[in-house]
Amino acid sequence: xxxxxxxxxxxxxxxxxxxxxxxxxxxxxxxxxxxxxxxxxxxxxxxxxxxxxxxxxxxxxxxxxxxxxxxxxxxxxxxxxxxxxxxxxxxxxxxxxxxxxxxxxxxxxxxxxxxxxxxxxxxxxxxxxxxxxxxxxxxxxxxxxxxxxxxxxxxxxxxxxx
Numbered sequence: 250x251x252x253x254x255x256x257x258x259x260x261x262x263x264x265x266x267x268x269x270x271x272x273x274x275x276x277x278x279x280x281x282x283x284x285x286x287x288x289x290x291x292x293x294x295x296x297x298x299x300x301x302x303x304x305x306x307x308x309x310x311x312x313x314x315x316x317x318x319x320x321x322x323x324x325x326x327x328x329x330x331x332x333x334x335x336x337x338x339x340x341x342x343x344x345x346x347x348x349x350x351x352x353x354x355x356x357x358x359x360x361x362x363x364x365x366x367x368x369x370x371x372x373x374x375x376x377x378x379x380x381x382x383x384x385x386x387x388x389x390x391x392x393x394x395x396x397x398x399x400x401x402x403x404x405x406x407x408x409x410x411x
Contacts (some may be wrong), residue, residue: 255401257393257398257399258393258394258398259391259392259393259394259398260391260392260393261389261390261391261392262389262390262391262392263389264387264388264389264390265384265387265390267390268382268390271300271342272342272344272382272390272392275298275300275306275342275343275344275382276298276344276346276382276384276390278298278306278308278344279296279297279298279308279344279345279346279382279384280296280346280348280384280386281296281298281308282296282297282298282308282309282310282323282327283295283296283310283346283347283348284296284310285308285310286310286311286312286323287310287311287312287313288311288313289313290313290315290317291313291349292349292350292351293311293347293349293351294310294311294347294348294349295310295311295322295323295324295345295346295347295358296308296309296310296323296345296346296347296348297309297310297323297324297326297327297343297344297345297346298327298343298344299327299328299331299340299342299343299344300340300341300342300343301331301335301338301339301340301341302338302339302340302341303338303339305335305338307327307330307331307335308327309323309324309325309326309327309328309330310323310326311323311326312326322360322361322363322364323345324343324345324360324364324367324368325363325364325367327343328340328367328368328371329367331371332371339375339377340371340372340375340379341379341380342379342380342381342382343368343379343380343381343382344381344382344384345358345359345360345381345382345383345384346358346383346384346385346386348386354385354386354388355385355388356385356388356389357383357384357385357388357389357390357391358383358385359383359391359399360381360383360399362400365396365399365400365403366400366403366404368381368396368399368400369396369397369399369400369403369405370403370405371396372395372396372397373405378394378395378396378397379395379396380392380393380394380395381393381396381399
């Protein structure tokens with residue numbers, strides 16, 4: 250037996266004003282994406298903004314359905330839109346935020362496991378890291394330099410791509 254450790258490197262920002270101009274812009278766009286969220290059941294709106302290498306910004310928001318498993322998270326809405334419309338695009342950075350009228354969100358909301366799996370495959374496909382900002386409106390922001398650090402044991406099976 251061999252014990253191994255895994256370390257996650259990330260940055261914490263105490264507020265929006267500490268971010269770079271590009272990261273501020275992307276977080277603002279993620280907030281804008283909240284407007285298109287369809288969350289009549291959970292009342293928990295999520296928005297994401299994705300910066301592509303060519304400068305385009307793609308927005309996504311969660312889309313719920315009364316048949317709960319049929320809904321889709323904001324991250325996957327945006328990533329699948331990129332995959333179907335810009336299949337060769339390189340993703341540089343993602344910003345993800347959330348809002349609800351039910352309570353005050355006091356910490357950054359992170360992506361679910363299903364979204365992380367889709368994000369890790371996007372990163373693997375482009376063979377370049379994707380930065381991720383988890384943005385708490387009026388609060389802290391977490392930034393990771395690669396999705397791999399969020400899902401170190403993500404499902405990857407290269408033989409399925411032969």
